[in-house]
Amino acid sequence: MLVDVAVEFRILGDVEARADGQRLDIGPARQRCVLLALLVDVNRPVPTDQLIERVWSDELPHRARNSLAGYLSRLRQVIAQHGVQIARQSGGYVLTADPSSIDLHCFRELTVKARAATDPADADGLFEKALAMWRGVPFASLDTPWVNDVRTALEAEHLAVIFDRNDSGLRVGRHGELLAQLAAMAADHPLDERLAGQLMLAQFRCGRQADALETFRAMRERLVEELGTDPGPALRQVHQQILDGDPGHQVWPPAPRVSVTTRPRIGVPRRITSFVAREGDIASVTAALGDNPLVTLTGVGGVGKTRLALEVASRMEGRFDDGACFCELAPLDDGSAVGHAVAAVLRLQQQHGLGIEATVIEFLRIHKMLLLVDNCEHVLPAAARLVDQIVRHCPDVVVLATSREALGVEGERILPVPALPVEDATELFAERAKAGRPDFDLDREPVGAVAEICRRLDGLPLAIELAAARMRAMSSLDVARRLDRLRLLSGGARDALPRQQSLIATIDWSYRLLTEAEQAMFIRLSVFAGGFDLEAAHSVCGADGETDDDTLEVVTGLLDKSMVKMRTGPAGSRYFLLETLRAYGRDRLRESGIADELASRHAGYYTDLAERAAIGMHGQEEGAWVQRMLPDYDNLRVAFEHVIADGDVGTALRLVSSLSEFVHLRIGYEASGWAERTVERAEPDHPLYAATVGFAARGAWNKGQFERARRLARSAHGRVPGRGSGRVAYPGDVLADLALYEGDADAALTYYDAEMARARDDDDPIRLVWTLFYVAICHAALRVPEDGVAAAEEAVAVSDRTANPTARSMARYALGLVCKKSEPERALVLFDEAADLAASVQNFWWHGIALMEAAATRAVHGETASAADALIGVIDHWDRVGDWSQQWLNLRYVTRFLARVGAHREAAALHRALVAEGKGSPLTDSQRAGGGADQGHTLSGPEAVALARQALEQRIS
Structure with missing residues (x-):
């Protein structure tokens, strides 16, 4: 039974919603599928594209976003009066409800409690209560690839719970009740050894020992004949217990829970190893961030500033509307790249007329987030300057920085990160040692040996982790002895602080324990910035005559000894050095005399x-x-x-x-x-x-x-790049674009006609698509788009032969642009295809302009809700990319749309903002007069965006 809530959602059977005992009308199959997609991820945003994929897969209607907006609007009308909201957020659509109002989440909560129960009777009752919530095959009337995958996963989850219930029922003596059900299940799953074992126990306890032994014999025969294997240890143990006349309480390993959806973590990087201790430090940093716009964690290298900052950010990111963002400055060698590094993390492109730092500020000015800026010390002036601007001009952004020294920015709260106390350091040592040697047991180590190591290493986490890695090859006493012999408490840089000396000595000690080949590879790998893959490591650092397998073997040795770290991603495995280790390696590289080479x-x-x-x-x-x-x-x-x-x-x-x-x-x-x-x-x-x-x-x-x-x-003096030089590297193209921008479309068309002929002569299909695209654009600018249709259609044909996503995106955009007035439905399909193709190769600019033209077309020809939703999507896109020239163009489209749907006050406010910014307004004189366009406060850019989003959201609900 669900708890007492205003509305109940049921998906463990057909999709239903009930309020006050009455079934609500939640619409046709597609609309129920939209509801299901939101209920599975209740209280979490589901991106629009993902919703469309879940509901339609590859059978998209021509106006999928339009249809989706309509379904969402009708669902809101049904459930909003019962306190359940469907809202649009920057991350997608969110259904906000009490999870206990959804049978799936109740089912899972009950099974978790049942598996954790220590009393078999309690566990059995909870399993029965959970299974009673299933009313049949989940959402049997719905059929899309995503729905089918979810159904399959849920049925596997259901079966796993039944198996667990069988175990609990046998423990409390319900073998007689379960016998018939177990026999039927065994017939449906003839090769499941766990189920066979449960049936054997029930048969034996019901006095049917011969049947139990026959069940085992038949199962063994099937396994041998069909799978070529013998029964596993667990089933053999049940068989032996029956032969002994004492079945006991055999507990089978529970089947793994199958998750319906998995979501990658967004914001700060996922921790690979657990975070040990420092709860007091976490509380101090969290409290400081609540009261200050800038908190800087200071301390020596290796003290754990980055790990502490990441832990705090991961715990706090939910408090900020836009989450947390992690920017690592360690790979930078020059302070001039700080702004670019932050922009890259935020996925911003430099705005027209603004420097990169100003671009970052304009973006953050209207966002609420926690920005973690890591390793500032080696680019301190530039990092401090940018952080100071963020603190001054971005009121809802909180900055958490790490540095070996303070930034010196007004309003900065400095929190020195202390070394770990002996107890916490010992816990860290033990956990890291166990990761490399599973049989490591702190209690079996010589008394005080690990604590002595941690004291001598001054509680520095990096030093402790490096020392713990040595436990693969030696005892804690051996490690302690080598601390003295290798002068880990002294030496190193004479001008370094004592703890820095300890860290340098610790790294030096770990370096000296490497093989000669590993030492050579380690110092060579310090040449990389931000990481590298195996191919790069072999090509740059491999010795003459070695194969890439030789390089992999040496890199693996460095991984094993914690001198190199590894991450996996879409492009495969990448390796990196911690910055402290990289700095040490760079010093060694310079000493070796091969740094320049x-x-x-x-x-x-x-x-x-x-x-x-x-x-x-x-x-x-x-x-x-x-x-x-x-x-x-x-x-x-x-x-x-x-x-x-x-x-x-x-x-x-x-x-x-x-x-x-x-x-x-x-x-x-x-x-x-x-x-x-x-x-x-x-x-x-x-x-x-x-x-x-x-x-x-x-x-x-x-x-x-x-x-x-x-x-x-x-300055190129008419020189033309060679064939295959790319789409954006032609000096003449820039001059033609300047002419087009300044209103001389005829000059631009003359140029691109000539370039189109050159591309044909050079047999350069990529360049040909580019020039055909511009020929079509020029005809549109000359207000004769029909004259550009032939060029655009040829661009589509040529681009399809190249199979190049960006070329295909450009061509479809061009064709959509020249036919959007005469054939708006065809143009919408083309714009949507162009956007998808550009997004598939992370071409965010082409993706954005395709989205924008599609939204603008829907604003003229589409339904109000779907058009408003599409325009919000474009606002969000340019907000992320940081291109204000495109955002202002989009605001023109929004202004025209709002005037069309009767939102005259908001349209007039946007008109004033456009005029103040020097942009043309789409409003007619009568529209301006009707909305009071010459009255009221003039909005800034961020204010105009906020007003536009709010006005559009009102047209969706």
């Missing part, structure tokens, strides 16, 4: 990789190359800085000219600055000069620096 090998490897990626980005494997390259952006930055400092302009040109396609629309405009720095040193007659100039000019264009873009583009 390794840096050159590093730069050469990543230049070759970038060139391979530039080719791959033009084919059907574009998405795979994006996944491969994104984690290595820090290494690309380090490679560029090395070749520039070394005066290797040729390699700099190779590297930078290969990055425009990958970086431009996915990370931001930092790399276009690299291009500009390279152009200043390069000879104009170099074959890659034009492509590098084009990249630099494109970056200036995107930043809103139009005259700078014009100057850079003209």
